Amino acid sequence: MWILYRKEISTFFTSLTGWLAVVVFLVLQGLLLWVFKGSYNITDNGFAAMDGLFASAPLLYLFLIPAITMRMFAEEKRAGTMELLLTKPIGEGGIVMAKYLAGVTLVAVTLLPTLVYYVTVYRLGSPAGNIDSGSVAGSYVGLLLIGAAFVAMGLLASVLTNNQIVAFIVAALLCAAMYLGFEGLYHLGIFGKGDLAVRQLGMLAHYESISRGVVDTRDVFYYLGVAVLALMGCRMVLQSRKWRR
Numbered sequence: 001m002w003i004l005y006r007k008e009i010s011t012f013f014t015s016l017t018g019w020l021a022v023v024v025f026l027v028l029q030g031l032l033l034w035v036f037k038g039s040y041n042i043t044d045n046g047f048a049a050m051d052g053l054f055a056s057a058p059l060l061y062l063f064l065i066p067a068i069t070m071r072m073f074a075e076e077k078r079a080g081t082m083e084l085l086l087t088k089p090i091g092e093g094g095i096v097m098a099k100y101l102a103g104v105t106l107v108a109v110t111l112l113p114t115l116v117y118y119v120t121v122y123r124l125g126s127p128a129g130n131i132d133s134g135s136v137a138g139s140y141v142g143l144l145l146i147g148a149a150f151v152a153m154g155l156l157a158s159v160l161t162n163n164q165i166v167a168f169i170v171a172a173l174l175c176a177a178m179y180l181g182f183e184g185l186y187h188l189g190i191f192g193k194g195d196l197a198v199r200q201l202g203m204l205a206h207y208e209s210i211s212r213g214v215v216d217t218r219d220v221f222y223y224l225g226v227a228v229l230a231l232m233g234c235r236m237v238l239q240s241r242k243w244r245r
Helices: 002-013 016-035 051-079 082-086 091-124 133-159 164-188 192-199 203-210 217-244
Strands: none
Touching: 002 016, 002 091, 016 051, 016 091, 051 082, 051 091, 051 133, 051 164, 051 203, 082 091, 091 133, 091 217, 133 164, 133 203, 133 217, 164 192, 164 203, 203 217
C-alpha cells in the first residue's frame, strides 16, 4: 500500500497539473486575503483575525481537490493499468486507502504555506499576538476534515469514469452539494421544524461549529462518516469490476 501511496505523491509533484493546482490555490488565497477588497480581506476588516482564510478556503477546495483526485482512478482506467493494479496482493481496500491517504497528504501540503498568514496576522495585531489562536487551530482542523471528506468524494467520482474532466465535474458537484446544498435548503425554510436537522446534514454547519475553537467529536465523526461512506463506494465499484469479469 505504501508503495502505491509514494507513487501517487511522486506522480502529483512531477506533473505540471499538480503544481499548477497548488500554486493557483495559494495565489488566489493570497489575493483574496491581502489584495482584493471585500469581506475576505484581512486588512479591510481592521482586526487581527483569519476569518477570510477559513471562509474562502473551502470554496477554493471545491475546485482544487477535484483537480487533485480526478486522475487518481480515471487515468488508471484510461491507460489500462487498472486491471494490472487489481491483480496486486494489496486488494481493493488497500488501493483505495493508498490513493486516499495520498490525496489527504496533498491537501495538508496546500495548508502548510498558509501558516505564514497566521504568523503575519499574529505580528500585525495590536498588541502583537492579539489573535484567537484557539479558534484558528479549530478552523485548521475543520479545513483538514473538509479536505479529507472532499478527497473521498473526489475518488468516488474518479472511480466511476475513465474521463478526467467528467471526474472533475462530478467531484465538484458532489462537494458543492455537501458543503452548500443543505445550507441552501435550510435557508429556504421549506421543512419547518426539520430545517435545523437538514442543515446538520451539510458540511458547513459542522465546519462553523469546529471553527469556534471547540472540536466536538460529533463534528469529527460526521466528516469521518462522509469519508468512510465515499471510500466504501469506491471499494464496491472496484469489486464490481471483478464481478463483471
